[in-house]
Amino acid sequence: MLKKIFRQFDLLPLDTSPDMSGLLAEQYIVRVAQKHIQYDPAQIQTLEYLQQILEWLVANDSGNRPFLSKPCQSLYIFGDVGRGKSMLMALFYDACPISQKRRVHFNTFMQEVHAFIHSWQKQDQADAISVLAKNIRGSVRLLCFDEFHVTDIADAMILGRLFSKLFELDLVVVITSNRHPNDLYQGGLLREQFLFFVKVLQNAANIVELSAHQDYRLNFQATQQRTYFYPSANLGQSGDGATQEATWQYFQQLTGGTLSQPGSITVLGREIQLTALHKDILFSSFDELCGQALGSADYLAIANRFNIVIIAAIPCLTAEKRNEAKRFMTLIDVLYEHTIKLVCSAQVPAEALYTEGDGAFEFRRTVSRLIEMQSDNYCQRSESMRSSKPM
Ligand SMILES: Nc1ncnc2c1ncn2[C@@H]1O[C@H](COP(=O)(O)OP(=O)(O)OP(=O)(O)O)[C@@H](O)[C@H]1O
Numbered sequence: 001m002l003k004k005i006f007r008q009f010d011l012l013p014l015d016t017s018p019d020m021s022g023l024l025a026e027q028y029i030v031r032v033a034q035k036h037i038q039y040d041p042a043q044i045q046t047l048e049y050l051q052q053i054l055e056w057l058v059a060n061d062s063g064n065r066p067f068l069s070k071p072c073q074s075l076y077i078f079g080d081v082g083r084g085k086s087m088l089m090a091l092f093y094d095a096c097p098i099s100q101k102r103r104v105h106f107n108t109f110m111q112e113v114h115a116f117i118h119s120w121q122k123q124d125q126a127d128a129i130s131v132l133a134k135n136i137r138g139s140v141r142l143l144c145f146d147e148f149h150v151t152d153i154a155d156a157m158i159l160g161r162l163f164s165k166l167f168e169l170d171l172v173v174v175i176t177s178n179r180h181p182n183d184l185y186q187g188g189l190l191r192e193q194f195l196f197f198v199k200v201l202q203n204a205a206n207i208v209e210l211s212a213h214q215d216y217r218l219n220f221q222a223t224q225q226r227t228y229f230y231p232s233a234n235l236g237q238s239g240d241g242a243t244q245e246a247t248w249q250y251f252q253q254l255t256g257g258t259l260s261q262p263g264s265i266t267v268l269g270r271e272i273q274l275t276a277l278h279k280d281i282l283f284s285s286f287d288e289l290c291g292q293a294l295g296s297a298d299y300l301a302i303a304n305r306f307n308i309v310i311i312a313a314i315p316c317l318t319a320e321k322r323n324e325a326k327r328f329m330t331l332i333d334v335l336y337e338h339t340i341k342l343v344c345s346a347q348v349p350a351e352a353l354y355t356e357g358d359g360a361f362e363f364r365r366t367v368s369r370l371i372e373m374q375s376d377n378y379c380q381r382s383e384s385m386r387s388s389k390p391m
């Protein structure tokens with residue numbers, strides 16, 4: 001109403017921005033009608049928040065900063081695994097017609113942040129964070145983070161200062177996470193200092209739970225050719241040796257029995273030994289990939305170098321193996337994010353890999369992903385990504 005009155009008296013420039021109203025719900029319904037997804041009222045509710053951000057961004061991007069417009073609230077979507085958080089974020093992101101936008105996995109973003117601060121040899125860290133925030137804001141208006149989680153003290157100490165600067169600079173942030181902000185970095189060192197970040201976030205963002213009623217990953221049909229081998233159910237009681245043999249045969253089949261070479265890749269000057277490589281196919285073991293101090297930079301290098309990754313001999317992880325479990329989580333996150341085909345042999349089914357100990361809650365995401373990665377749908381997507389890449 002006010003807008004109309006102001007426009008009558010030429011107090012508001014003519015709105016030339018495209019009409020975006022209802023766009024996301026419309027696109028969602030089209031996908032339901034095409035049977036790509038099932039209708040879920042909780043997802044529609046969450047889309048409304050994304051829709052508001054979309055409209056705000058479009059109105060601001062056109063140069064017609066709406067008269068009387070308030071700053072845009074950012075959005076933090078949390079919820080259990082497989083509820084569709086990333087799917088909704090992708091729908092929003094793809095529909096958002098502004099050019100200054102970026103969607104990035106949280107691990108990749110933090111790596112960039114640390115690299116920047118590390119390279120900052122002048123004055124103190126606070127300056128580095130201010131400059132970094134300005135740089136980020138200089139190139140983007142909208143930043144989307146998928147799978148936000150905080151387990152690392154170095155991240156925990158930086159986030160508060162970085163995000164308070166980013167929000168001051170009017171950056172719009174959309175985050176997905178499995179945890180409510182109050183439950184992030186539970187039990188972490190110096191958690192009191194991290195709580196500053198939670199406060200900053202709660203001021204600048206709507207915190208919304210996506211409580212869709214199921215983990216949609218569990219609906220996927222398993223692919224005909226099995227990709228996750230474990231002893232009792234798949235191979236009789238013949239034990240771990242047989243499951244490892246099954247993954248090796250898989251590798252042989254993929255490589256046409258060609259003589260494969262043990263190999264290595266070098267990341268940040270460090271060499272990682274790998275059992276066997278053939279073109280874009282890697283055969284490795286849990287020990288090689290998660291038994292030593294590797295991290296997301298190493299896993300990213302693997303995801304960039306290979307299209308098919310075979311991991312043999314994944315053990316059932318006890319609470320003492322929390323570091324190995326955490327690395328395995330990071331590895332699966334990265335491989336899933338890059339739609340890499342995964343073939344595994346394990347001692348137990350995915351649901352039983354790591355059930356108690358530090359990070360067992362987060363590990364449920366890994367289980368959900370491992371299940372989706374065995375599906376026809378996922379394998380087909382990874383196959384088509386593979387065929388579109390130059391070999
Ligand atoms: N309404 C739906 N109907 C059918 N499939 C869906 C629906 N919502 C999501 N999916 C599918 O379920 C899978 C999991 O969704 P998504 O990755 O968005 O979950 P998430 O909430 O981000 O999970 P995580 O917490 O593990 O990151 C995806 O393959 C997605 O396409």
Ligand SMILES: [Mg+2]
Nearest residue numbers: 085086147176
């Ligand atoms: Mg997700």
